[in-house]
Amino acid sequence: MHTGFLTIYWRDMLRFIRFRTLLFASLVQPALWLAFFGIAMSNNFDRLTATLPAIPGVKTVGYLTFIGAGVIAMTTLFTSLFGGTVLLFDKNWGLMRETLSSPLPRIHIIIGIGLSGMTKSFIQAAVIMVFGILLGVQFFEGYTLAQILASLLGIMLFIGAFSLGFLFLSAAIAITMESPESMQAVITLLTMPFFFTSNALYPANSFPPLLRALSTINPLTHLVSGIRYFAIGGDFSSIGIHYTYTQGEVFVSFLFLLAFTGIMFLIARWRFKKVTVT
Amino acid sequence: MALENNIIDVNGLEYFFGEVKAVDNISFTFREGAIFSFMGPNGAGKSTVINILTTLLPMQKGSVSIAGYDLRTEPEKVRESIGIVFQELTLDRDMTVREILEYHGRLYSMPKAARQARVDELLDLVELEEKRDTLTRHLSGGMKRRLEIARGLMTRPKVLFMDEPTIGLDPQTRIRIWDYVRDINQQGTTIFLTTHYMDEADQFSDEISIMDHGKIIVTGKSWELKNALGQDLIYLETSDNREAGELLKNLDSVKGIKEKTKGIVVMVNVDGTYLLPEIIDKLRSRGITIKAVNLKKPSMDDVFVHHTGRELRDTGTEKSSVISLRAGGR
Numbered sequence: 001m002h003t004g005f006l007t008i009y010w011r012d013m014l015r016f017i018r019f020r021t022l023l024f025a026s027l028v029q030p031a032l033w034l035a036f037f038g039i040a041m042s043n044n045f046d047r048l049t050a051t052l053p054a055i056p057g058v059k060t061v062g063y064l065t066f067i068g069a070g071v072i073a074m075t076t077l078f079t080s081l082f083g084g085t086v087l088l089f090d091k092n093w094g095l096m097r098e099t100l101s102s103p104l105p106r107i108h109i110i111i112g113i114g115l116s117g118m119t120k121s122f123i124q125a126a127v128i129m130v131f132g133i134l135l136g137v138q139f140f141e142g143y144t145l146a147q148i149l150a151s152l153l154g155i156m157l158f159i160g161a162f163s164l165g166f167l168f169l170s171a172a173i174a175i176t177m178e179s180p181e182s183m184q185a186v187i188t189l190l191t192m193p194f195f196f197t198s199n200a201l202y203p204a205n206s207f208p209p210l211l212r213a214l215s216t217i218n219p220l221t222h223l224v225s226g227i228r229y230f231a232i233g234g235d236f237s238s239i240g241i242h243y244t245y246t247q248g249e250v251f252v253s254f255l256f257l258l259a260f261t262g263i264m265f266l267i268a269r270w271r272f273k274k275v276t277v278t
Numbered sequence: 279m280a281l282e283n284n285i286i287d288v289n290g291l292e293y294f295f296g297e298v299k300a301v302d303n304i305s306f307t308f309r310e311g312a313i314f315s316f317m318g319p320n321g322a323g324k325s326t327v328i329n330i331l332t333t334l335l336p337m338q339k340g341s342v343s344i345a346g347y348d349l350r351t352e353p354e355k356v357r358e359s360i361g362i363v364f365q366e367l368t369l370d371r372d373m374t375v376r377e378i379l380e381y382h383g384r385l386y387s388m389p390k391a392a393r394q395a396r397v398d399e400l401l402d403l404v405e406l407e408e409k410r411d412t413l414t415r416h417l418s419g420g421m422k423r424r425l426e427i428a429r430g431l432m433t434r435p436k437v438l439f440m441d442e443p444t445i446g447l448d449p450q451t452r453i454r455i456w457d458y459v460r461d462i463n464q465q466g467t468t469i470f471l472t473t474h475y476m477d478e479a480d481q482f483s484d485e486i487s488i489m490d491h492g493k494i495i496v497t498g499k500s501w502e503l504k505n506a507l508g509q510d511l512i513y514l515e516t517s518d519n520r521e522a523g524e525l526l527k528n529l530d531s532v533k534g535i536k537e538k539t540k541g542i543v544v545m546v547n548v549d550g551t552y553l554l555p556e557i558i559d560k561l562r563s564r565g566i567t568i569k570a571v572n573l574k575k576p577s578m579d580d581v582f583v584h585h586t587g588r589e590l591r592d593t594g595t596e597k598s599s600v601i602s603l604r605a606g607g608r
Contacts, residue, residue, distance in 0.1 A: 007384040015372050094368040098429075101332050102385040103357045276335055 004104040008112025009119075012086060016120060030075035030124055031131040038064050038071065039135070041201075045239050052240035059236045061138050066238040068137040069227040070200030072128050072159070073220055076121045077194060080163040081187050083117030084170030088183050091175065096277045106272045110171050110265070117167040118160050125159055129231075139231040151230040158226035158254060162219055165261035168268040175271050194220050203241050219260045222253035285310040285437055285468045286331070291340035293326055293492075300326045302492035303340075308485075310436075313459070313469040315479040317578075318489035319586055324472040325365060327489075328441050331470075332362050345436045358386065361435030361467075363426050365442045371415035375406055375425055378414060379432055386433045400428040404458060420451035427458055437468045445474060456482055476578035486578075490586045500578065507576045507584055508533075510550030512557065515541035515570040522566050526557060541570065550575070 017023060045063040054060050087109070090096040099109060133139055140148045170187070177183040197211055198204070198220035207215055215221050228236075229245040236243055286308040293301035301323045308314050316324045329335040331342060333353045342349040345359035369378055376397060383393035401407045404424035414422060423443065430438050443459070444452040452475075460482065463469050473479050479486050480500045487497040496503060516522045523535045523542050531553055536543040546553055550573050561568060576584075 002387075004385070004387065007381065010384070011370075011373070011377075011381055014377065015370075018372060094364060094366050095370055097334060097364055098362075098368055098382065099385060101334050101357060101360075101362055102382075103354050103387070104385050 002105065002108065004108040005112035005115065007104070008099075008109050009116045012113060012116035013119065015086070016116070026079065026120070027124060027127045030071055030128045033074070034064075034068065034071045034128060034132055034135060034137075038067050038132075041067065049240045055237045055242050058242060059141075059233060061141075061232055061236055061238045062136070063239055064132075064136055065138040065232060066228075067201055068128070068132045068139060069224050069231055070198075071132075072125045072155075072227055073162075073198070073200050073224045074195060075124050075128060076159050076163050076223065077166060077220055078191065079121050079124060080117055080166035081170050081191060083120070083163075083167045084113060084172070084174035085180070085183060086174075087113060087171055088174040088177055088180060091275075091277055092179075094277075100275075100277055107269060110168060110268045110272060113171050114164045114167045117170075118163045121159055121163040122156060125155070141232075154230040155227055158223055158230075158257065161254065161257040161261050162223040165219060165257065165264045168261065168264035172264070172268040172271040175268075175275050194218060197221075198224060200224050203239070205241060219257055222256050225253050226250055226257075284308065285345055286470070287341075287343045288331075289341045291327070291330065291342060293323075293330060293335065293338050300492055301330070304489075304492070304494050305340075306487060306494060306497065308437075308468060308470065310468055311463070311466055312484040313463050313471065313482055315483035315486045316470070316472040316489055317474075317476070317479050317486060317582060318472075322489040322586075323492040324489055325441055326492075328362075328439050328470070328472065332360060332439055333357055358433070359436045361430035361433060361438045363423075363430045363438070363440040363443050365445070365472075367422055367426065369414040369422055369425065372413060374411050374413055375401070375417070376410045378425060379429055382429050382432045388433065396432055396434075400431060403431075403461070404428045420447055420454075423447060423451070423455060424458070427455065431462060431467070435467060437470060438462065440469065440471045442472055442474060444478065452478070476582060480578040488582060488585050495585045496581075503581045504576045504578070505549075507581060508547040509576045509580060509584075510546050510548075510553075511574040512544040512546060512550055512554060513538075513541055513570070513572040513574070514544065514557075514561075514568060516561060517567040517569070521564070522561055525560060525564060525566075529557075 042063040087096070090099070100106070129137075129139060140151060143151065173186055174183060177186065193214070197207075197214040198218050199215065200220060204212060204215040204221060225245060228243070229250045234245045234247070234250075284307045286306075288307070289305045291301055291304050292299070304327070316327065318324050326335065330337060331344065331349070333349065333356060337350050344356045347355040347359065349356050370381075373381065379397045379400065380393060383396065388396070401410060404427060406421060406425060406428070409417060409421065414425065417425065427440075427443065430440070440459070444455055447455070456478065459469060459471075471479075471483065483500065485497065486500055486503060488495045488503075496506075498506070514522060519537065519540075519542050523537065526532050526544055527535055531546050531548040533545045533547050536545070544557070554571070554573055558568060558571070
């Protein structure tokens with residue numbers, strides 16, 4: 001097997017680790033989300049829902065735990081959507097000419113960037129989980145070690161599939177755009193609907209029908225559901241709402257993410273075939 | 279199929295940017311182991327030719343074979359056979375000198391041991407050994423260029439394409455870079471060069487082609503091109519410039535006479551080195567005293583102006599791609 005994508009991966013990770021400030025910011029920022037937004041909202045929600053009777057026989061978790069999965073998902077979304085930016089800079093500064101005139105098949109550029117972005121998302125998710133648990137996020141509560149490991153694997157699969165999909169999308173945008181400003185604008189525009197039509201920060205159950213429909217085809221919703229299933233469980237209640245995820249539903253969510261990623265890969269491949277860099 | 283000793287064989291190459299014809303039906307062959315220069319004003323189509331030959335632009339019309347491989351059907355093989363030094367600097371500012379070479383070797387699937395040996399060898403060649411772990415953002419312009427040349431050589435290419443390799447560098451650095459280029463060439467690498475500097479093309483190339491408006495106008499060795507002009511100029515100051523002019527006008531080998539304030543310029547169509555003594559004898563025999571003599575051979579600049587009708591202006595590289603599109607439009 002041609003392992004050219006590892007070269008692209010190596011270079012991107014090299015740059016990620018080299019810039020300490022960037023590395024530090026990218027790890028601390030999601031933790032701060034959890035610390036400020038999470039705690040502030042958590043106090044409000046918990047006060048509002050304090051009068052609601054607990055559902056008998058169902059584990060109840062606080063809002064901070066509920067949003068913990070959302071913050072991981074949100075961070076993965078942002079990091080992945082911006083993950084392709086390096087390709088735009090490479091293209092604009094002429095650095096991509098070296099890669100494109102080499103025997104490396106172009107598909108490897110997409111795969112390499114995808115894998116390095118995925119690695120970054122894994123690192124960030126790990127940081128958020130550790131930090132979250134320190135803040136009081138009730139992840140993996142009452143799990144055995146084996147269950148925790150299995151859950152972590154499940155979360156990684158979900159984050160992996162999701163981040164690859166958005167990295168391919170990001171790479172396709174980067175290779176098509178002319179300037180960093182326009183890329184920034186497009187991505188900012190994209191993040192809004194993905195973010196706010198998902199169940200990351202609040203329950204999607206009480207959305208009006210259109211938003212609910214959008215929510216069910218939103219990859220972010222499926223990622224959040226997957227993380228909650230593995231980190232909290234298939235049957236819990238939070239802020240007065242009873243959540244159940246069956247294995248089947250979670251499997252469908254995963255298939256949905258895989259399909260999304262597959263389509264994004266095809267789009268990225270098509271955009272890369274078109275590109276000429278001189 | 280290319281001939282055995284032709285490393286590059288281009289036939290009927292054409293390239294359009296939209297409606298604009300940037301390369302207009304050009305054909306040429308390079309023999310292995312030589313240094314070839316493409317000269318031409320900005321927008322002549324040199325970079326477009328290089329970009330096509332290095333697979334960065336798609337083939338539209340014509341046929342190209344490099345190192346025996348057809349560019350259209352085996353672009354990967356062509357890519358493996360060539361090295362490129364681009365016109366603009368294309369170094370990642372955030373990587374070290376060693377990493378730049380390492381990355382390049384990896385792109386070409388060089389095995390680890392070969393990569394490391396080659397990095398050592400090349401850093402030694404371009405005298406960047408001390409800068410091995412320095413980020414390229416901290417290198418001087420000349421060092422960056424040397425690193426790019428080293429990178430172009432990383433995979434021991436059969437052909438090294440160099441697009442304006444010495445542009446914007448100081449004279450000492452240019453000389454050093456030319457030393458490397460000649461070293462490399464003596465080790466068997468064929469070199470395809472575009473340059474703005476006439477003196478470089480003149481001194482270092484085995485063969486020169488002048489391009490303008492997407493066409494190759496003339497090709498030859500530097501002395502052939504100069505002699506073909508037949509434009510040796512002899513400047514004379516004499517005791518009687520008028521009479522001297524009258525006398526010389528009738529010689530077969532004199533094309534024309536121009537009067538200057540203190541003397542005359544005689545344009546000749548033979549080698550002036552041999553004609554000059556004859557002229558001096560002739561003038562003396564008529565009692566004309568010669569006060570000053572100067573013989574000027576045509577330079578590459580004269581060759582260039584003769585074929586393109588303009589001076590080669592050294593405009594900056596910044597806007598060259600824009601200019602090339604516009605100039606091609608005429």
